[in-house]
Amino acid sequence: MLHAALPEAAGLSEDDAAGLLERPPTPDMGDFAFPCFRLARTLRKGPPVIAAELARALTEGGDPLVESAAALGPYVNIRLGLGPAGALLLPKLARGQFETPPVRDQRIMVEFSQPNTHKAFHVGHMRNLCLGDALVRLLRADGYPVIAANYFGDVGAHIAKCLWWFLDHLTEEQRQPPARHRGEWLGQIYAAASDQLSVWEEQAEAGDEQAAARLAAAKARTTEILHRLETREPEMTAVWERTRRWSLDEFAEIYKWSDVEFDALFYESQVDEPGLRLVDEFLEKGVFTVSEGAVGIFNEEIKHMPFFMLRKRDGNGLYATKDLALARMKFEHHSIDRSIYVVDVRQSDHFKHVFLTLKKMGFQQADQCQHVPYEMVELPDGPMATRKGNVILFRELRERMTATITANYLEQFRGDWSDADIEATADAVALGSIRYGMLGRDVNQKIVFDMAEWTNREGNSGAYLQYTFARAGSVLRVCAEEGKILDPALRDGGDERGIAAVTASLVEPQERELLLALTGLERTIHAAAAQLRPSVVCVYLYNLCKAFNRFHYSCRVKSAEGELLQARLLLVTAFTRGLARALDVLGIPAPERM
């Protein structure tokens, strides 16, 4: 709004002023409230005095957007001129024309997902995927050029464990992979190996000598496998390549279903050696030091754990070593200015070290490296653990969700809709439910994934938003069947006063609330991008959709005529386009009907 015209030398920019606006406690007080506390100091007057002056200035200003302004204590309560405001906002939204953000020259890379090959992909991984993808979409919507990056864990101890079981404990016949979901199948082999090792470990600790012997033998074997892989021994490397491919193919399917695309793919196997070379280089430069036979760096800034190890005593690199090499590759090959890492909160200390170390290595971009931590996903019976058998793999998640959604809601359309339509809608709603569930909670809150709640739940959910979108589309469809369509001249804009005359017929409180809610769309997307918090958009969208559903319940579009009909058609069209845009920013599909 145009408040900048009013507080004189208060030192507030238009954006500042807009940011201070609030909603009054009750709608009858006004549409917006401007608190004057902040101005008291600079203007050297009491807030109520400022509020009174401001209210007078607004009233006398003659801005058609301001229907009335009244001071109430330290607040100025402003009622929006609905006609002019609607004329300003609705045609743009209805055209799908959104505020173009400033052109940003900061190239951002967002690294997320980072699954390990040879391991299963489960609900926990979905939070990372949804969060990372939403950040990519949000930052792009806010004008940034963004590179979506993935980093696959295709080397390391877990591979050796998996191959140990695969080669030593399976018969030739058992080693034949199934036709589909080979990655998942391989993940189960890894889980079997991992479980067996921890059982032996426990037994050995309890004094079981046989278990201790078996454990030692297994460790020797995994070390041998690892060594043969590191030396690129052809036979072992072939097994690695074949099995790794199974995992990567499965990940690709998961990303496709989830509608996630990457622009850059990195693999740990690719930064393994560069990492070690980098250790030599910076050891020579004196940036790294030797300690107890290992190589690392003392980052005294991190008082509770200053040593950051980069090369083990046995000469091998670590996860951290690869992260440094990867960062260099990102800076030098992709010329990025800012680097975001979406990784769970347990790695916070690790990334503090990585960024500090990069800085000491002389990379300027280290200041623009940022870890976006998030809390874990748990199940109703506690943290996920294969040993407890309470892991929900991706495929089970997808299949159970689509099946439940189909049975509970879509079966009624069978025969009316094609089977393919039903299936596509079930997929869309399942994905929307998952994404909303994963994004709606703040990143520092744990998420308890309860399948029953996520599929059955009414009220605040992804399905609620999608259903609202479908209903709004339906309104327009049904009206169109009766020849009631939006006048293109209204949508195309131009004649502001003419349009304002039409939108002025929106006088119902539900119409006002919906229009008001729509004014927050762009601001919310920008705020969410700036804070890297998709949950902000979720909260906004839920309230927006609630406003629409109230409108839908009490204001009929189809039975309206003349200017009111046109105004409502414009309102619904604008809502539909605006909602579709915001859902897209979260990666939530917008089904035409459901």
Add this chain to the structure above:
RNA sequence: GCACCCAUAGCUCAGAUGGAUAGAGCAUCGGUCUUCUAAACCGACGGUCACAGGUUCGAAUCCUGUUGGGUGCGCCA
């Protein structure tokens, strides 16, 4: 032991930069479909914002401490 995170209605959670009477969803109870999708809408019930100090015109929000829960802490990733 050190570090980080969390604590708001019976349950799950919103409450950005301190601001008017702390809000939703679920659950419970009661209403609203001969009219655009009832996966919706309306109402009722429900709170010592973990606790104790402090900062100030004003604190769920900021600071300190306490309690309870979670996570991380040199040769894993």
